[in-house]
Amino acid sequence: MANSTSSNRFPDDFLWGAATAAYQIEGAANEDGRGESIWDRFSHTPGKTLNGDTGDIACDHYHHWRDDIEVMRELGLQAYRFSVAWPRILPEGRGRVNEAGLAFYDQLVDGLLEAGITPWVTLYHWDLPQVLQDEGGWTNRATADAFAEYTEAITRRLGDRVKHWITLNEPWCSSFLSYHIGEHAPGHKSFEEALAAVHTLLLAHGQAVPIVRRNSPGAQVGITLNLSQVYPASDSSADQAAAVRYDGYFNRWFLDPLYGRGYPQDMLELYGDRVPAFEAADFDTIAAPTDFLGLNYYTPTFIHDNQDGGVLRVGSTRREGEYTAMDWLVYPEALYDQLLRVPRDYPTGPLYITENGAAYPDEPPADGRVRDPERANYYRQHLAAAQRAIAAGSPLKGYFAWSLMDNFEWAWGYTRRFGIIYVDYATQQRTIKDSGYMYRDVIAANAIDD
Numbered sequence: 001m002a003n004s005t006s007s008n009r010f011p012d013d014f015l016w017g018a019a020t021a022a023y024q025i026e027g028a029a030n031e032d033g034r035g036e037s038i039w040d041r042f043s044h045t046p047g048k049t050l051n052g053d054t055g056d057i058a059c060d061h062y063h064h065w066r067d068d069i070e071v072m073r074e075l076g077l078q079a080y081r082f083s084v085a086w087p088r089i090l091p092e093g094r095g096r097v098n099e100a101g102l103a104f105y106d107q108l109v110d111g112l113l114e115a116g117i118t119p120w121v122t123l124y125h126w127d128l129p130q131v132l133q134d135e136g137g138w139t140n141r142a143t144a145d146a147f148a149e150y151t152e153a154i155t156r157r158l159g160d161r162v163k164h165w166i167t168l169n170e171p172w173c174s175s176f177l178s179y180h181i182g183e184h185a186p187g188h189k190s191f192e193e194a195l196a197a198v199h200t201l202l203l204a205h206g207q208a209v210p211i212v213r214r215n216s217p218g219a220q221v222g223i224t225l226n227l228s229q230v231y232p233a234s235d236s237s238a239d240q241a242a243a244v245r246y247d248g249y250f251n252r253w254f255l256d257p258l259y260g261r262g263y264p265q266d267m268l269e270l271y272g273d274r275v276p277a278f279e280a281a282d283f284d285t286i287a288a289p290t291d292f293l294g295l296n297y298y299t300p301t302f303i304h305d306n307q308d309g310g311v312l313r314v315g316s317t318r319r320e321g322e323y324t325a326m327d328w329l330v331y332p333e334a335l336y337d338q339l340l341r342v343p344r345d346y347p348t349g350p351l352y353i354t355e356n357g358a359a360y361p362d363e364p365p366a367d368g369r370v371r372d373p374e375r376a377n378y379y380r381q382h383l384a385a386a387q388r389a390i391a392a393g394s395p396l397k398g399y400f401a402w403s404l405m406d407n408f409e410w411a412w413g414y415t416r417r418f419g420i421i422y423v424d425y426a427t428q429q430r431t432i433k434d435s436g437y438m439y440r441d442v443i444a445a446n447a448i449d450d
């Protein structure tokens with residue numbers, strides 16, 4: 001046990017976990033009646049992912065889940081955040097329920113509970129059934145109703161045992177990154193489509209919340225956002241105004257409607273007729289009260305004014321500093337700032353960091369060890385920032401490391417390793433990295449070791 005002083009200890013009821021997502025780890029893409037998802041289609045389309053990598057096999061967690069629970073136990077995890085693959089449950093997106101899909105998560109949940117690990121289930125971590133994409137995907141309002149059907153089926157099955165639910169993971173990614181920037185499935189390039197997608201996603205979230213509550217009595221339900229902690233690149237008034245626009249685009253466009261304010265007026269004016277038609281009553285649905293807010297934090301953004309910079313007329317400035325293998329700046333102060341800013345501006349209730357972590361180019365295990373001091377250092381610094389935020393009054397209640405294990409990092413395929421467990425994809429051998437052992441010690445001591 002670490003020799004902990006009050007300054008490096010976390011609150012007694014602080015929750016420690018690790019996170020994954022279905023398409024990134026499960027594999028078994030064509031087994032037991034699973035339908036095709038937009039990520040199957042996208043990753044099998046030449047040129048969309050690095051090296052043409054797909055999630056067909058990934059970490060083969062679908063067959064190795066028992067071993068994976070054993071490793072979680074070894075790490076002392078108190079909670080495990082994973083996502084359910086919609087196309088395993090409703091292979092056609094809506095309608096017919098696939099019993100084998102339900103059975104898989106049923107066993108997983110029982111296995112976790114037996115190991116004393118609390119399941120935190122994300123309903124949507126980006127693997128939309130392809131058949132729904134064929135009808136417009138998230139740009140089609142009817143997808144929110146399909147999501148309600150899916151939520152009904154999975155919460156009815158697991159709601160007696162799963163008491164922590166996250167509706168959506170990072171709706172910015174499933175809208176702007178997927179329908180405008182085109183880096184994620186389905187790879188479209190339309191700002192208007194992205195705005196329509198946001199609206200359907202928010203509606204899907206709002207419709208799902210009461211369904212979860214009905215089928216999972218006493219459950220806590222929330223949403224996970226990847227907010228961008230935005231700083232003006234200089235103190236010029238032009239850069240400051242640019243940072244406000246970028247904050248409107250990345251953060252307030254999601255937070256304002258979730259907390260009952262509708263879309264922000266300044267952004268409505270900026271976007272003009274790009275904004276899709278919506279019904280006023282939608283905002284009552286979207287603002288369904290939640291029990292917590294999940295935040296995924298990796299890196300901040302420094303924004304300058306750029307009149308040629310698209311709809312937002314902004315550009316991002318590269319800062320000097322240490323960068324991870326994702327080329328993301330290591331900047332824990334931004335986590336601190338975000339943990340204070342968000343609950344100051346919105347009635348979020350408890351916060352959970354539902355993802356935080358770093359990719360570095362690990363070497364394969366040698367003498368049973370994976371030496372990853374940079375990752376361990378990233379964790380230490382961000383945990384220290386989280387702790388400072390709690391001391392300053394942030395309602396942060398828990399932390400999930402991203403990720404439990406190396407996995408399919410979307411468009412980057414298997415080239416970016418985020419795990420605290422190393423995965424040898426050829427043998428499916430798992431090895432706890434040094435950062436994983438460090439995390440185990442943090443959990444055991446409920447404190448950061450100095």
Ligand code: FCB
Nearest residue numbers: 021169170226402409418
């Ligand atoms: C987040 C995603 C997660 C993973 C990390 C690195 O945006 O939610 O699936 O890819 O980034």
